[in-house]
Amino acid sequence: MPYAVKAGQLIDGSGSEPLRNAVVLVEDDRITAVGPAEKIAVPEGFELIDASSMTLTPGLIDAHVHLRGSGRPDDIEGTALGSVTVSPARMTYDTLKNAQSDLMAGFTTVRDCGSNFYADTAVRDAIDRGDFIGPRIWNCGCGVTATRGHMDREKGFADFVHLDIPNAECDTPAEARKVVMENINRGAKFIKMNITISENVRRYVWGCAPEMTKEMMEAAIQQAHWYGRKVTAHSHGGVGVDWALEAGIDGLEHAYFLTEEQLAFMKEHHVTFTPTLSVMGNTMNIEGYKENDPDLQKWYELVHSRVWDTVALAHKMGVHILAGTDALMPYCLHGNNATEMQWLVRCGFTPLEALTAATGGNADGLGIPDVGYIKEGKLADLVVWDCDPLEDITYLQDHGNIRLIMKGGETVLRRL
Helix, strand or coil: CCEEEEEEEECCCCCCCCEEEEEEEEECCEEEEEEECCCCCCCCCCEEEEEEEEEEEECEEEEEECCCCCCCCCCHHHCCCHHHHCCHHHHHHHHHHHHHHHHCCCEEEEEECCCCCCHHHHHHHHHHHCCCCCCEEEECCCCEECCCCCCCCCCCCCCCCCCCCCCCECCCHHHHHHHHHHHHHCCCCCEEEECEECCCCHHHCCCCEECCCHHHHHHHHHHHHHCCCCEEEEECCHHHHHHHHHHCCCEEEECCCCCHHHHHHHHHHCCEEECCCHHHHHHHCCCCCCCCCHHHHHHHHHHHHHHHHHHHHHHHHCCCECCCCCECECCCCCCCCCHHHHHHHHCCCCHHHHHHHHHHHHHHHHCCCCCCCCCCCCECCEEEECCCCCCCHHHHHCHHHEEEEEECCEEEEECC
């Protein structure tokens, strides 16, 4: 059925000032017209959705999630232990459940930055077939990692323990090319790799060390680019980031210790920055929160002392910053993805800039077509909010404010 959505305030995802008293026409899965109510008549046969006292935004996008784990601190699916105690069937089920939690929070698209057993791909395909409701999933499969690197599933196990599971592990340029192709052949939309590691240097209260050689980074990035895939990287800073930038990386995740010189290079070469501020910010509100590992606790304190200024400087310099939570990390819950916009505002974003980062800014930076905007010809991903998020961005964290969620013209939730 075609729809006409009448909104008191329309925020289109481009960063432009809101349009008041707007009408959006939806036919099939697309937006066919957008404009002021006085210029767009509701055609005969269109069902009117009256949100004339509310705010209409594009469907939100979370640029960094891991759908396999919920984000509850007692959930082991995001840990190495989960690799040997959680079956592929259970992990696929939980991937779907967490994806649906994101959708019901208004996030119609998510980028999964590392899965197990290619559960992200299976769930993506099931949603795309229409077997289940869920957000669009931009998937990478397994994270490309070095032996005992950040995403090596055997890291932390005894030497005699070996896992017969998919694991994009590599230690040479040739192996890096091979695991990239393994992910691409299994349906990856982008490649995630791990270029720096903090685990081995935390006791020295330092940020990171390279996980891979420069030659490995160059090989993986070149292979991915040959096949039209963007590459982003788990990273913190230091020479490993320098090597990745020189090799043509498309994006950096976390990257708490970036320098002004590195940020300037990113600005010039259009490298995106997803700081995943929710990892740090969400624990700030927990009184007395501390990690059990004292070295990890000291490292987190170091990150806290740097991350907010790093992101503020990147924003001031005009680096393309994406909104991604790293949902799966403790207290980064699926369904609570809107926290990232709160922390971007802490770093100097206006509420409109933060909302733009989570809509059109994410769509552009990730290269995901047809989403992120309320514009003619785009997919009809729409969310109606009974609040003004430009007054207080934290209003988006209250699911009670959601009155309509539409994904590709299909009504997922309606309270109007």
